[in-house]
Amino acid sequence: MTETRETRIKRMKMRSMRRGIKEMDLILSAYADRHLDSMDAAALDTYDALLRENDQDLYQWVTGQAAAPAALSDLIGDIAQTFQK
Template structure:
């Protein structure tokens, strides 16, 4: 049985807040709070996949030190904009 949308969003918000690197906790928690509720299923799928990536890689992608993989480039760009606000 598929995970209900509200449960999935709640789980992803928790995973966004408990990353391991404090900077990523703050960046992803802010992004998740602002955006997950309005995302479509495809957007949630991409974000969920991003949450499985290594924190050091995510931090380098979001801060622009390293280009993210193509499947995450749009999402990382959105997250970086949230982070810079």
């Protein structure tokens, strides 16, 4: 069964809010609220892949403590810019 765009975005917003650590809940839920509705299908695919990553790794990537994988580096950079504002 395929997901509608609306259902997919709702699922990803919920997944962004319900992470493992509070810091990532705050960072990703704010980013998702601002950006998911305007993303195209490819960008949503990348964000969905990001949601499968470990919170401790995500936090280090977003805060610049470690380099993000190449496939996620542009998205991580965008999230980091949003986080720093």
